[in-house]
Amino acid sequence: MLNQILPLLIFGALLVAVIGAVKRVKLWRNGRPAKVPILAGLAAMPRRYLVDLHHVVARDKYISNTHVATGGGFVLALLLIILVHGLQLNSQFLAWALLAATGSMFVGAVFVAKRRVQPPSRLSKGPWMRLPKSLFAFSLGFFLVTLPATGLIPVEWGGWLVAILLGAVILWGLSEMLLGMTWGGPMKHAFAGALHLAFHRRAERFNGGRSTGLKPLNLDKEHEPLGVNQPSEFTWNQLLGFDACVQCGRCESVCPAFAAGQPLNPKKLIQDMVVGLAGGTDAGYTGSAYPGKTVGEHQGGPFASIIAQEGQGLLDAETLWSCTTCRACVEECPMMIEHVDAIVDMRRHLTLERGATPNKGSEVIDNLIATDNPNGFNPQSRMNWAADLSLPVLSDVKRTDVLLWMGDGAFDMRNQRSLRALVKILRAAKVDFAVLGNEERDSGDVARRLGDEATFQRLAKENVTTLAQYSFRSIVTCDPHSFHVLKNEYGDFGGRYVVYHHTTYINQLRQIGKLHFAPYKGGSVTYHDPCYLGRYNGEYEAPRDLLKAAGITLVDMERSGYRSRCCGGGGGAPITDIPGKQRIPDMRMDDIRSTGAERVAVGCPQCTAMLEGVVEPRPEVLDIAEIIANQLVDEEVTL
Amino acid sequence: MSLNQAPRVAVLLSVGQHPVTRRPRRADQDARALELALNQPNTDVVPIHVGQASSETEVALRSYLGMGVSQIDHLEVSTTREDILPSLAQHLKQLNVQVVLCGTRAETGEGSGLVPYLLAKKLGWPIVSGLASIESIASGSMTFLQALPRGQRRRVKVSLPAVVAVDPASPPARQSAFGPAQRGDIQLVPSTSMDAEITDAESDRQVWQYQVAKKRPKRLKIIKATSARDRFKAAAAKADASGGKVLQEISADSAAEEIIKLLKEEGVLSTNSSS
Ligand code: SF4
Ligand code: SF4
Numbered sequence: 023m024l025n026q027i028l029p030l031l032i033f034g035a036l037l038v039a040v041i042g043a044v045k046r047v048k049l050w051r052n053g054r055p056a057k058v059p060i061l062a063g064l065a066a067m068p069r070r071y072l073v074d075l076h077h078v079v080a081r082d083k084y085i086s087n088t089h090v091a092t093g094g095g096f097v098l099a100l101l102l103i104i105l106v107h108g109l110q111l112n113s114q115f116l117a118w119a120l121l122a123a124t125g126s127m128f129v130g131a132v133f134v135a136k137r138r139v140q141p142p143s144r145l146s147k148g149p150w151m152r153l154p155k156s157l158f159a160f161s162l163g164f165f166l167v168t169l170p171a172t173g174l175i176p177v178e179w180g181g182w183l184v185a186i187l188l189g190a191v192i193l194w195g196l197s198e199m200l201l202g203m204t205w206g207g208p209m210k211h212a213f214a215g216a217l218h219l220a221f222h223r224r225a226e227r228f229n230g231g232r233s234t235g236l237k238p239l240n241l242d243k244e245h246e247p248l249g250v251n252q253p254s255e256f257t258w259n260q261l262l263g264f265d266a267c268v269q270c271g272r273c274e275s276v277c278p279a280f281a282a283g284q285p286l287n288p289k290k291l292i293q294d295m296v297v298g299l300a301g302g303t304d305a306g307y308t309g310s311a312y313p314g315k316t317v318g319e320h321q322g323g324p325f326a327s328i329i330a331q332e333g334q335g336l337l338d339a340e341t342l343w344s345c346t347t348c349r350a351c352v353e354e355c356p357m358m359i360e361h362v363d364a365i366v367d368m369r370r371h372l373t374l375e376r377g378a379t380p381n382k383g384s385e386v387i388d389n390l391i392a393t394d395n396p397n398g399f400n401p402q403s404r405m406n407w408a409a410d411l412s413l414p415v416l417s418d419v420k421r422t423d424v425l426l427w428m429g430d431g432a433f434d435m436r437n438q439r440s441l442r443a444l445v446k447i448l449r450a451a452k453v454d455f456a457v458l459g460n461e462e463r464d465s466g467d468v469a470r471r472l473g474d475e476a477t478f479q480r481l482a483k484e485n486v487t488t489l490a491q492y493s494f495r496s497i498v499t500c501d502p503h504s505f506h507v508l509k510n511e512y513g514d515f516g517g518r519y520v521v522y523h524h525t526t527y528i529n530q531l532r533q534i535g536k537l538h539f540a541p542y543k544g545g546s547v548t549y550h551d552p553c554y555l556g557r558y559n560g561e562y563e564a565p566r567d568l569l570k571a572a573g574i575t576l577v578d579m580e581r582s583g584y585r586s587r588c589c590g591g592g593g594g595a596p597i598t599d600i601p602g603k604q605r606i607p608d609m610r611m612d613d614i615r616s617t618g619a620e621r622v623a624v625g626c627p628q629c630t631a632m633l634e635g636v637v638e639p640r641p642e643v644l645d646i647a648e649i650i651a652n653q654l655v656d657e658e659v660t661l
Numbered sequence: 662m663s664l665n666q667a668p669r670v671a672v673l674l675s676v677g678q679h680p681v682t683r684r685p686r687r688a689d690q691d692a693r694a695l696e697l698a699l700n701q702p703n704t705d706v707v708p709i710h711v712g713q714a715s716s717e718t719e720v721a722l723r724s725y726l727g728m729g730v731s732q733i734d735h736l737e738v739s740t741t742r743e744d745i746l747p748s749l750a751q752h753l754k755q756l757n758v759q760v761v762l763c764g765t766r767a768e769t770g771e772g773s774g775l776v777p778y779l780l781a782k783k784l785g786w787p788i789v790s791g792l793a794s795i796e797s798i799a800s801g802s803m804t805f806l807q808a809l810p811r812g813q814r815r816r817v818k819v820s821l822p823a824v825v826a827v828d829p830a831s832p833p834a835r836q837s838a839f840g841p842a843q844r845g846d847i848q849l850v851p852s853t854s855m856d857a858e859i860t861d862a863e864s865d866r867q868v869w870q871y872q873v874a875k876k877r878p879k880r881l882k883i884i885k886a887t888s889a890r891d892r893f894k895a896a897a898a899k900a901d902a903s904g905g906k907v908l909q910e911i912s913a914d915s916a917a918e919e920i921i922k923l924l925k926e927e928g929v930l931s932t933n934s935s936s
Contacts, residue, residue, distance in 0.1 A: 391686075476839040
């Protein structure tokens, strides 16, 4: 009896799912065009899923094993269901295989259910609480209905009542697993996720690669509004990416702004974009809200402004301006969603079209436009800090081995100490180096992250032009933001350089025996990974190597390496200064204190400023260059 | 002015100069004037620039456009020696403007601060300076607050048409956005004035020497105050005006007599010139 209905149910469900899929694809295609290789992407998708995505999922062993059992079981079961029950192929082998697949799925579902008994706050509730039950329904229903095909029990077993019950259970399972996939249920992540991996906007991230530089905005399109105002102004594959979110909340649990009580939650942000692309309100959202905001008051649609000029839009501007662009969310996201790109896209619109950069934002931008540095100092005084150092300047010497990029820290009295330490080290190692002097301009990092792509591009082009006049082998800088921009973002403007962060470079000097250290006599030290050095550029080792080589006992914080917590200083966050319940640097200082270290080694002027801004008593904050310069012993003469 | 017609407010925009790097930019006070005009509901704002076209001019004008106006009328003058007033006055009359808003003085060139006065004289309109905020522009008159020293404000009502110069105490201009700045229109209006006047200012200017303006050192006041209140009072105190008298409710003629008397006393007017 059930045997006659099953093919109908299965193919009916598949058909409705396909209709849903077509509708969903149409929603994505509201987005702007994007160049992605379609066929190559599809071909690469299985590997991207099995290797790259799994690499991230596997950071949580529990859920990765659960997912292999459930997801793997489901994909296999679905194929076999089509053969065994849909096409009614009479094969004992297939039937046994189907039993195994549904069995594996059932076991997986048990673990899904266990995680849902007392779910951590980062997980969404609502339909997601139903999911384990639906998984049970699907796996158990098909398990039972397959039993006769294996010959274990007679074909007509149980009678009418059982048949009806079983039919209902299977219908439930099919609805969740197939219809839910394309009509917006929790299983949507599988459908959208697979395509998102195939058409990812940063294909370089797969196969162990890294892609963190922001993509340039075409400023010449005179009549197209710049940046993203409406969901439909994201590229179509960005929209697809948002739709892939599984609401696992891993991004939420690592976001420094969320932890500080600022009105940002990367998971909610992505879900809001999903609301925007499909149209509706956020009332159906069942995860943690933006701190301080109520869920259910915002709404949007593909062609409505995300940040409303009047009334409620999809989200409030403070949400976007709370982000430090630390990339912790992107690093942690198992679906490889690009939160920072989306946030910067929307910031670009606010800054370039509406002139609505909050707080000190517009002042900083005006300063960058008029003086090429964010604080409005006279650009002719950039070299004042080194008045007594007689540094060789490229406009005189024309060529050098190492170009020392000073960064805007040259104007800052605290950072000048780090710069001096760095100069001392370079001189000790007898490195042939020079600086651009007053010809150097701000790298454009802050302008770009505040959404002012126009000022960024001007600064980038002018710096590239200046650099093109001279010959040098590599650039060394103690500012990870300049480092990132010079290394990863100037390429689009014709600037390709070998760039080192000073810790990497000093470590190389040490490895080739150019530096010698006296034994370190001091307390234990912990190291704070700057976001723009670590997550943006993958350099976790050199600073640690260097400190250890100087004889320092290094104690790492719980959140270090790729999980390092931001100091709060990136992305222009100290400039836009969105209030929260606590300050990000205070939270980071607590992380530092909990190691019991007496000193914290940093490698970024911004981190130094943020962490030193924490009230005393607190561990001493020192740039690695300062620590190393103190340990130097001169081979021939002692200084 | 008919009631259903929005009052037309012209804003005079000049090419500014950054005090440190001398890069062209929107002039701070002119931008404040534009800000005040844009915040006024139901007004027809006409931004106007007079001068020669150049890349510097374009940079500056674009940053005004970035404040959200779609067009700036650029009255072109043929040489830097041409007096800007005749064509400006003519343009304003043609447009049937009720209010002209402008900054107090330019950031480049002579920066004499005389343009608002000369323009008012040419048009035969009243001129008021020190505009801090606009309260209303109604048919035939405009009410606004005038900035006085030490944060004081005076409510002023002026009959229209009038020229009103903005005080630096007025609210700062909004951020200039790149997109609208690029898309905005700079409408070149060729000089049509019949009586174009060539001034000698430019030839004078050739021999001028420019130097960075520095704040003059101030003599330190020795304050012998014992309480915070006294110290504050001393710091905020303005030099007391000595002499002078307040004359109220006297006829215009006798008021003029008094002023001439004072000017003679101060040696501004020579005593033997007849009045
Ligand atoms: S980049 Fe950092 S601050 Fe911004 S949303 Fe992601 S985790 Fe939060
Ligand atoms: S954006 Fe990524 S990390 Fe955040 S909830 Fe969605 S899938 Fe999880």
